[in-house]
Amino acid sequence: xxxxxxLILKHADEDGYTPDIDCYMRxxxxxxxxxxxxxxxxxxxxxxxxPQEQIREEVKKSGLRGRGGAGFSCGLKWSFVDxxxxxxxxxxxxxxxxxxxxxxDRQIIHKDPHQLIEGMIxxxxxxxxxxxxxxxxxxxxxxxxxxxxxxxxAREKNFLGKNILGSGFDLEIYVHRGxxxxxxxxxxxxxxxxxxxxxxxxxKPPYFPAVLGLYMCPTIVNNVETLCxxxxxxxxxxxxxxxxxxxxxxxxxxxCISGHVKKPGYYExxxxxxxxxxxxxxxAGGLHDGRKLKAIIPGGSSAKVFKAGEKFKIRxxxxxxxxxxxxxxxxxxxxxxxxLMAAGSMSGSGAIIVMDDSTDxxxxxxxxxxxxxxxxxxQCTPCREGSLWMSKALNRLNSGGGRQQxxxxxxxxxxxxxxxRTICAFGEACSWPVQSFVRKFKDEFEAKxxxxxxxxxxxxxxxxxxx
Amino acid sequence: MTGKxxxxxDKRREGNHRMAQMEDQQDFVVPSxxxxxxxxxxxxxxxxxxxxxxxxxxLQEKFGYLSKQAIEWTAAKLDLEPVNIFELVTFYPMFxxxxxxxxxxxxxxxxxxxxxxxxKLHGHLCSxxxxxxxxxxxxxxxxxxxxxxxxxCLAACGTPPVMMCNDDFYDNVSNQEADKIIxxxxx
Ligand SMILES: Cc1cc2nc3c(=O)[nH]c(=O)nc-3n(C[C@H](O)[C@H](O)[C@H](O)COP(=O)(O)O)c2cc1C
Ligand code: SF4
Ligand code: FES
Numbered sequence: 001x002x003x004x005x006x007l008i009l010k011h012a013d014e015d016g017y018t019p020d021i022d023c024y025m026r027x028x029x030x031x032x033x034x035x036x037x038x039x040x041x042x043x044x045x046x047x048x049x050x051p052q053e054q055i056r057e058e059v060k061k062s063g064l065r066g067r068g069g070a071g072f073s074c075g076l077k078w079s080f081v082d083x084x085x086x087x088x089x090x091x092x093x094x095x096x097x098x099x100x101x102x103x104x105d106r107q108i109i110h111k112d113p114h115q116l117i118e119g120m121i122x123x124x125x126x127x128x129x130x131x132x133x134x135x136x137x138x139x140x141x142x143x144x145x146x147x148x149x150x151x152x153x154a155r156e157k158n159f160l161g162k163n164i165l166g167s168g169f170d171l172e173i174y175v176h177r178g179x180x181x182x183x184x185x186x187x188x189x190x191x192x193x194x195x196x197x198x199x200x201x202x203x204k205p206p207y208f209p210a211v212l213g214l215y216m217c218p219t220i221v222n223n224v225e226t227l228c229x230x231x232x233x234x235x236x237x238x239x240x241x242x243x244x245x246x247x248x249x250x251x252x253x254x255x256c257i258s259g260h261v262k263k264p265g266y267y268e269x270x271x272x273x274x275x276x277x278x279x280x281x282x283x284a285g286g287l288h289d290g291r292k293l294k295a296i297i298p299g300g301s302s303a304k305v306f307k308a309g310e311k312f313k314i315r316x317x318x319x320x321x322x323x324x325x326x327x328x329x330x331x332x333x334x335x336x337x338x339x340l341m342a343a344g345s346m347s348g349s350g351a352i353i354v355m356d357d358s359t360d361x362x363x364x365x366x367x368x369x370x371x372x373x374x375x376x377x378x379q380c381t382p383c384r385e386g387s388l389w390m391s392k393a394l395n396r397l398n399s400g401g402g403r404q405q406x407x408x409x410x411x412x413x414x415x416x417x418x419x420x421r422t423i424c425a426f427g428e429a430c431s432w433p434v435q436s437f438v439r440k441f442k443d444e445f446e447a448k449x450x451x452x453x454x455x456x457x458x459x460x461x462x463x464x465x466x467x
Numbered sequence: 468m469t470g471k472x473x474x475x476x477d478k479r480r481e482g483n484h485r486m487a488q489m490e491d492q493q494d495f496v497v498p499s500x501x502x503x504x505x506x507x508x509x510x511x512x513x514x515x516x517x518x519x520x521x522x523x524x525x526l527q528e529k530f531g532y533l534s535k536q537a538i539e540w541t542a543a544k545l546d547l548e549p550v551n552i553f554e555l556v557t558f559y560p561m562f563x564x565x566x567x568x569x570x571x572x573x574x575x576x577x578x579x580x581x582x583x584x585x586x587k588l589h590g591h592l593c594s595x596x597x598x599x600x601x602x603x604x605x606x607x608x609x610x611x612x613x614x615x616x617x618x619x620c621l622a623a624c625g626t627p628p629v630m631m632c633n634d635d636f637y638d639n640v641s642n643q644e645a646d647k648i649i650x651x652x653x654x
Pocket of ligand 3: 100101102575576577578579580581619620621622623624627629
């Protein structure tokens with residue numbers, strides 16, 4: 001059986017481990033920051049390489065991929081930052097954690113806030129950032145208090161403020177609270193929200209945060225977990241760090257498992273070192289007695305659903321580096337970024353939702369669609385209307401007013417939302433569940449609609465036969 | 468699992484209605500302690516407008532809701548038009564421009580919690596408080612003590628069902644637990 005590998009949550013659940021700075025420092029906290037600030041410029045190929053460039057290069061070499069949803073290379077994202085504009089560069093930590101099924105950032109913020117702050121200071125130093133924000137969702141008031149206290153402690157020890165530890169580097173970090181809107185997790189919506197406006201996502205191009213972000217200045221938005229990893233990349237060095245996990249899927253990842261399992265919870269693994277089956281059966285204790293697996297959502301509610309028993313043809317590189325196609329059972333898929341993508345879904349925010357055979361799949365999709373109908377920001381017609389129509393059609397189906405053709409009707413709507421018709425990826429996020437649930441469980445959707453039609457027919461007043 | 472159907476048309480109409488009748492709070496005064504807290508918050512940002520959400524949180528925490536006066540006060544404080552603030556209050560689910568009970572209970576309605584019994588918990592709480600278990604929107608008890616509503620995923624999906632009472636967070640809430648929690652806030 002694979003074991004947890006705790007890097008980010010190494011201390012979080014230890015007895016007596018507290019979120020205050022003394023405890024963090026007793027466990028080696030802020031040593032990596034000191035190391036990073038002490039890096040000297042080096043000469044390479046006749047060129048002077050600054051400490052900042054060296055850190056950015058380490059992060060790139062580590063293979064670190066974003067843990068917020070898209071799994072985009074962190075080093076690459078940083079390399080897009082416009083450093084020539086002369087405008088200030090901002091860093092924003094995305095602590096909006098609102099993808100249904102996800103509860104990992106909460107653990108870090110509540111139990112080890114200084115790890116995040118240290119990661120943010122290093123990331124800010126590496127990117128010449130002097131003002132950074134933590135955008136935390138409004139429903140985490142306790143998290144905001146903990147972070148504010150931690151920031152005050154860090155300021156007192158001069159890990160923040162002017163001339164940090166005598167390095168000449170200045171940085172201030174503030175906590176900014178959201179107010180209950182999911183779309184604030186989308187990075188450009190988040191930026192609008194941080195500017196004090198409605199969180200309407202911005203269209204890309206031209207508004208790539210790396211060029212035109214907060215206050216139209218270059219901006220980096222990274223997830224809480226990603227920023228913590230930056231600390232570990234600098235602590236271990238890129239070479240050591242990238243030995244964790246699997247090629248192109250390096251490091252560790254906190255996987256949140258919820259739904260119909262015996263031991264729901266968060267488990268930190270080396271990326272790709274446990275399969276979906278192992279995560280569900282070994283880590284999360286398996287299904288409840290007597291129950292069979294029905295479906296798995298592998299990466300937060302936006303990810304396409306997997307049906308129990310599905311098989312996949314996955315393209316992989318063999319030992320010699322040739323492309324080969326292998327057949328894989330759902331439960332044997334290693335939990336990483338690339339294989340899940342190859343299987344037609346995604347590891348997204350690292351949240352697995354398990355549904356057993358007691359689940360009414362039409363109701364489950366109805367629940368998800370209500371979420372998206374409620375959370376669409378409303379800027380784009382396909383998303384605003386589409387998400388609402390889907391939720392209405394599903395509510396109708398679930399309250400006995402459906403039709404057999406509703407399955408196709410749902411697919412028609414869902415297929416017309418994504419693919420460049422909307423400003424942000426919410427369009428995809430709301431249609432993927434519908435596309436995958438309805439295609440994979442079509443018989444259940446049709447049966448529900450057909451049953452409703454039949455019962456309406458039976459209860460309809462019969463024409464009086466002519467004598 | 469899904470309960471009563473969302474009625475968006477009703478919601479929209481209700482929204483317009485609310486806009487026309489913003490809650491009037493004649494005796495609205497920001498105590499000087501709170502005002503200096505707010506002034507400090509504004510210094511966190513290179514542009515004043517950025518502080519809007521934080522100022523609204525501070526005011527809502529103090530007054531329980533955001534009245535016409537609170538909205539106008541915030542706008543003036545940040546050199547904005549009232550509509551710039553009003554549009555935030557109407558967009559962000561956590562802000563409200565109507566009075567609520569002393570304790571606002573928010574039960575998570577999203578998938579993992581629904582699978583873990585949160586809709587039953589919501590129903591139980593509603594019956595306990597003498598409210599309609601089938602209603603999804605906010606409901607107030609006549610004595611002004613409680614407001615109950617559904618919220619979307621509260622990021623604790625591994626320990627369902629999950630709910631919040633004002634700023635306090637509760638997970639793994641059984642019906643007995645829920646009764647105890649209500650008892651605590653009834654005082
Ligand atoms: C609709 C939507 C919601 C999102 N919600 C979150 C969120 O709650 N937390 C998060 O970290 N990223 C979220 N993201 C992803 C962010 O836009 C962004 O890609 C991420 O914060 C980048 O950080 P990373 O590169 O470190 O992953 C969301 C994206 C979309 C399209
Ligand atoms: S896709 Fe949806 S959430 Fe995104 S900007 Fe358009 S309407 Fe808003
Ligand atoms: S689904 Fe209820 S906390 Fe996430």
